[in-house]
Amino acid sequence: MGNPDRNGARGDDRDAKQQGEAPPTVWEWIVAAIGAVLVAGTLVFLVADALRGGEGPPDPVAEVVAVTAQEHRFHVRVRVRNRGPAAAENLRLAGTLSEGGRVVERADTEFAYVPPGSSREAGLFFTHDPAHARLELSLHSYQAP
Structure with missing residues (x-):
């Protein structure tokens, strides 16, 4: 005191x-x-x-957002969501158009960085119309940051 x-x-x-x-x-x-x-x-x-346990690899999934016809090509907007607990760098995505079981066209893109729990968008360009072919999206590889 x-x-x-x-x-x-x-x-x-x-x-x-x-x-x-x-x-x-x-x-x-x-x-x-x-x-x-x-x-x-x-x-x-x-x-x-x-x-939450930040252990484990990235878990990316790809989806088509929109297809837009342009003058001499088709623009396919895609979204990749990373549902996993880890980030992915240089995530490679391919879009393949096939007709009757044979590949007619392929387009690739790369996402620089996709953090866990986030999404990123990109565009693929094709000369063939995706409405008349089977469009398949596949994720190929990534790097750990």
């Missing part, structure tokens, strides 16, 4: 009141509460993410 001064006041609390400091306002309490909720939420997210 602080020693009483000449006026009988103790410690720094009384000195602060004597210097004219006002107690925190309602808005200061609200801002402090919002800050505490944000910090607590961040900590919960980080702990949950760590406990």
